[in-house]
Amino acid sequence: MKLTYKTIIQNYFHRFHAEVSMAAFTRTNPGIRDQSTPEFYRFWMIQEGGGRLQIGGRCLDLQPGQLLLVPPGTRQSFTAENDETVGLYWCHFRASIGDMDMFELLQLPISVVPSEPERVAGLFCRLIDACHSTALTRELHIRSAMFELLACYLEYGGFSESSLRENEPLDKIDHVLQYIEEHLSGPIAVEDMARLAYLHPNYFIGYFKNLIGYAPAQYVLYRRLERAKELLERKDASISDVARAVGMQNHYLSRMFRHYTGLTPSRYRQIYHQTAAHCEQAADKEDNEW
Template identity: 35%
Template sequence: MKKRAQNEQEAIQQMLLHMQVQVLEAEYTQCWPEWKEFDYTIDYNKLYWIVDGEGWLKIGDKELYPRPGQLILMPAGTKQSYSTISDRPFLKYWCHFTATVGDSEVFSWLDVPLVYDGLDPELMTGVFCELVQARHQKTVSSRLKEKSAVLDILSRILDRTTPAIHPDKTWEMQRLGIVQQYIQDHLHEEITLEQMAATIHLHPNYFIKYFKRHFGTTPQKYLSIKRMEQAKILLRTSTLSIKEIADATGFESANYFSKTFRQRVGYSPSEYRANM
């Protein structure tokens, strides 16, 4: 159970590491009296930062009556409804965005809260204001600024919760966990694409697409990353020789290990160890 939880958290970190964010719309809006729509599903995520007013939302089977100072996340692929409930409709900042790894929408995988309280109102209003301003600008830098603002907001969301895999995706995550564990257990060996694919009974060609769709990188690159991570740990925490570490992480020779390590890290293994 502990290993499964570790694999899940590692998979989430990999997902977030390779996540691609695209801002579709961002505005500051006073909702109109007839603001309403029922039982629709969209393929992008929404963020609402409620500044004033009141209203009703339904996300999946959860009914919400957001208050000023609350941040609302409405994940892609979830049935949604909204409506005014009085003559004081919402005044809100809002953003539509995608957050994908390969072909997968990240928030269809993550089980996170929909409502966030206790955020600094001045700070959050400032971030959303910057987001809206960047969205309205046509400069190259504004595309980076709008992504930066959304990532800032999402980081504040994830600071307040420990994300888990959505229950609907648990079986899929268990399959991915099998591959992760196989790689971790065999880092000291040569690992072929065919061996990785065989752990979950997939053809190698399909396995490459399947793996990249969920991890945002190829199996071979993921394997290389895990070898480097393990090598760094051993350099920091053990007295093993460079050759022993090369053997323990599946490199064919100490020379090849040292060359690859310098290319990836910018230091030789010995320099890295000395600086830790």
């Protein structure tokens, strides 16, 4: 996937929050029919039985093992098979970031089929238990289970890069992010970024932050420091070379890098290579044991 689109999606996930209102496992009566236009997302995992789901002009046959993300705001009709009881895990949640709905933005499929349905069912059980918990850590457990469920769904559902290219706000920001990546070694002015998006600088700052989650200057600093990390992981680049490559003086890079990671650039490099060597030795030891 294109780097700029990957950056946008990763920043969306970084800011993502799902407000879970209900989670349960239920069995329907044979032949039941349910119609509604919910204001929240529905997450379903079909465990047993079958039926049919109509959403707008689309019709889906439901089978055990399917994981479904049913969007809000559309007329939905669920019908169970005449002679079958449908058993399903489900939850209701709300999720949006700024003025844009992430799931609508990514054009995600309604239904996916995980290769490990038992794992997904286990995550739903964790979510249900957390929702009924009275522990102080209840919200953390809800968030943990929900995020794992969403990660499973997204990994099996995939992303449509073509739909991202057709989205006008993302197309504007795409040019800006590409410009930033190509100019990290030099000055990057808000006015130049705004010009690429055909927006006034004052409006551009809020527009950029709504999509990316950072103000433009914050994002540029973040990308400089991430690029510095990548360069420091190589053994052939001096600290001065790294500083020049990300448009910073040595002392400023050291100060900002330590603020960002808690380590000086030289200490980061040392720890990175120590960790890589340790993991390689551990992998070799495991291979030899086999």
